[in-house]
Amino acid sequence: MSEAGRIYGINGPVVYVKGDIGFKMSEMVYVGPEKLVGEVISLDKNAATVQVFEDTTGIRPGDQAEASGYPFSVSLAPGILHNIFDGIERPLEQIAAQSGKFIRRGTQVDSLDFQKRWETHIAVAAGEQIKPGDVIARVPETAAITHRCMVPPGVQGVVEKTVCDGSYTIDEPLVTVRQENGDLRELSMMQQWPIRVPRPVSLRYPASRPLITGQRILDTMFPIAKGGTACIPGGFGTGKTMTQHQIAKWSDADIIIYIGCGERGNEMTQVLEEFSKLVDPRNGNPLMYRTVLIANTSNMPVAAREASIYTGLTLAEYYRDMGYDVAVMADSTSRWAEALRELSGRLEEMPAEEGFPAYLASRLSAFYERAGTMMNLNGTEGSVSIIGAVSPQGGDFSEPVTQNTKRFVRCFWGLDKSLAYSRHFPAIHWLTSYSEYLKDLAPWYGEHVSMEFVDHRNRIMALLNQESGLMEIVKLIGSDVLPDDQKLILEIARVIRLGFLQQNAFHKDDTIFEAVISMKYDVPNDRLKMFDEYRKAVDDFYRKIIEKNG
Ligand SMILES: Nc1ncnc2c1ncn2[C@@H]1O[C@H](COP(=O)(O)OP(=O)(O)OP(=O)(O)O)[C@@H](O)[C@H]1O
Ligand SMILES: [Mg+2]
Numbered sequence: 118m119s120e121a122g123r124i125y126g127i128n129g130p131v132v133y134v135k136g137d138i139g140f141k142m143s144e145m146v147y148v149g150p151e152k153l154v155g156e157v158i159s160l161d162k163n164a165a166t167v168q169v170f171e172d173t174t175g176i177r178p179g180d181q182a183e184a185s186g187y188p189f190s191v192s193l194a195p196g197i198l199h200n201i202f203d204g205i206e207r208p209l210e211q212i213a214a215q216s217g218k219f220i221r222r223g224t225q226v227d228s229l230d231f232q233k234r235w236e237t238h239i240a241v242a243a244g245e246q247i248k249p250g251d252v253i254a255r256v257p258e259t260a261a262i263t264h265r266c267m268v269p270p271g272v273q274g275v276v277e278k279t280v281c282d283g284s285y286t287i288d289e290p291l292v293t294v295r296q297e298n299g300d301l302r303e304l305s306m307m308q309q310w311p312i313r314v315p316r317p318v319s320l321r322y323p324a325s326r327p328l329i330t331g332q333r334i335l336d337t338m339f340p341i342a343k344g345g346t347a348c349i350p351g352g353f354g355t356g357k358t359m360t361q362h363q364i365a366k367w368s369d370a371d372i373i374i375y376i377g378c379g380e381r382g383n384e385m386t387q388v389l390e391e392f393s394k395l396v397d398p399r400n401g402n403p404l405m406y407r408t409v410l411i412a413n414t415s416n417m418p419v420a421a422r423e424a425s426i427y428t429g430l431t432l433a434e435y436y437r438d439m440g441y442d443v444a445v446m447a448d449s450t451s452r453w454a455e456a457l458r459e460l461s462g463r464l465e466e467m468p469a470e471e472g473f474p475a476y477l478a479s480r481l482s483a484f485y486e487r488a489g490t491m492m493n494l495n496g497t498e499g500s501v502s503i504i505g506a507v508s509p510q511g512g513d514f515s516e517p518v519t520q521n522t523k524r525f526v527r528c529f530w531g532l533d534k535s536l537a538y539s540r541h542f543p544a545i546h547w548l549t550s551y552s553e554y555l556k557d558l559a560p561w562y563g564e565h566v567s568m569e570f571v572d573h574r575n576r577i578m579a580l581l582n583q584e585s586g587l588m589e590i591v592k593l594i595g596s597d598v599l600p601d602d603q604k605l606i607l608e609i610a611r612v613i614r615l616g617f618l619q620q621n622a623f624h625k626d627d628t629i630f631e632a633v634i635s636m637k638y639d640v641p642n643d644r645l646k647m648f649d650e651y652r653k654a655v656d657d658f659y660r661k662i663i664e665k666n667g
Contacts, residue, residue: 121183130420131463132167134182140165145185149176151223156189170421193435194287194307195264196229204413204425234284250494259406265439269308312427316434320492324557331367339552341528344490344500351532352512361446370444373408376429379452382414419456433501440497450505454518470517478521485525527553567654584610
């Protein structure tokens with residue numbers, strides 16, 4: 118603890134501190150006698166503004182705010198997976214053990230378990246040259262994932278000595294490095310990283326592989342690339358959460374980071390209950406073995422909600438650095454934007470559209486920019502894919518969060534109220550949705566599904582478009598007057614919609630990996646034949662995935 122300043126003003130989660138106290142921007146600060154965790158968000162010569170990640174009730178002018186000396190960071194080490202954190206990486210289980218079911222303020226718990234011993238395999242030897250990103254030890258973190266402990270960015274040199282393979286805690290020194298300036302530095306499994314700074318990489322690759330979601334409409338009509346970005350905008354109850362759960366459960370990402378951001382507490386409880394029971398379709402282990410949940414429900418402090426997105430992203434990037442494909446779900450980015458708006462209001466910043474701060478767009482773009490397939494510093498390839506739910510009020514897509522999000526994501530999976538009301542799930546509307554990855558992924562689909570895949574996909578989209586045009590006429594004068602050819606288009610489109618695009622998340626077979634159509638159709642027709650081939654190709658492809666996963 119270096120220095121302390123005096124609080125002279127408090128406005129909700131925003132606290133003003135007086136004096137030339139040597140605070141730095143984004144530094145972590147402990148506020149008041151309970152040492153509530155906060156972060157410096159604005160500075161001038163004799164004063165600092167701090168956002169506090171906990172409820173500030175009872176804090177008074179005159180109380181102290183202490184500097185921590187380092188930026189607001191998360192701890193990265195084995196023990197992250199299979200865990201449930203709040204927005205600032207405090208494990209909820211430990212908080213509950215310390216303060217009961219209702220989180221007490223100022224509860225100080227370690228992010229990770231410092232007592233637990235991990236079976237460690239050292240991956241470097243004395244005399245070896247090491248640089249940032251190099252793997253120094255391998256730790257089986259869960260039955261599903263091996264944790265690769267890496268040299269943190271900024272450390273470089275020659276290994277002086279190492280410990281033997283064995284079991285160690287996360288902060289015990291494993292490797293001693295003589296750095297280029299001659300200093301010795303001890304490396305343990307753990308490193309710290311400031312949440313607002315993207316972790317460094319060597320190279321960004323263009324999109325080339327799809328993230329297989331197991332949802333037919335997404336995988337075949339509007340695919341997202343590994344390392345890609347997508348948003349799921351939709352009005353109340355149209356299926357945003359459900360779609361994200363489905364992707365979290367069934368996608369072929371190695372690691373899932375699920376950020377419940379400002380949504381209802383009962384929804385989060387449902388996630389916790391459901392996920393803990395889920396079995397990984399790949400290997401029969403619990404799905405939680407490769408999942409991290411970050412819970413910041415609507416009744417938790419807004420500043421922590423603002424931070425939760427960055428906490429999640431930093432954890433995702435850390436696993437990407439190990440060479441894993443990580444998928445981040447954020448439900449919902451609108452609640453996050455509302456947290457920005459509330460904080461900005463408290464800071465008396467000039468509001469822009471609908472009261473959101475003028476920097477809403479740059480924050481959103483910085484968030485989605487952290488996605489990508491990268492060549493990591495250690496030469497491995499890993500990816501972070503981001504899928505953000507957007508909940509526009511009244512389902513009106515013209516509001517600022519949806520519009521700005523649309524500028525930065527390349528997949529738009531628009532949920533439609535009328536589809537949801539007519540129980541067509543997932544209610545992703547094929548006419549409003551799009552994926553800009555289709556072209557990048559076409560070679561992959563050609564190789565792994567079928568050569569005609571993209572062509573068939575486009576023809577199916579054309580049929581659905583024709584159907585929507587014909588439906589206008591049908592609405593006016595009925596379908597009887599249509600020529601047979603057009604009637605057939607309507608019939609085929611119906612088969613595609615009801616038999617292929619609909620997918621019931623609650624049905625044990627339909628929920629995943631079955632591109633089979635339950636409807637009967639026996640009209641001989643080349644369009645139907647084309648659709649049949651397409652469907653069979655998708656079916657074969659899903660089957661291959663099932664076989665590969667045992
Ligand atoms: N793929 C699906 N299969 C079956 N039912 C679905 C599917 N998607 C959504 N539903 C139904 O829609 C309901 C609402 O979905 P969900 O809770 O995901 O909506 P939401 O958009 O997250 O709502 P909110 O705005 O309240 O957060 C679900 O409880 C479920 O009954
Ligand atoms: Mg929801």
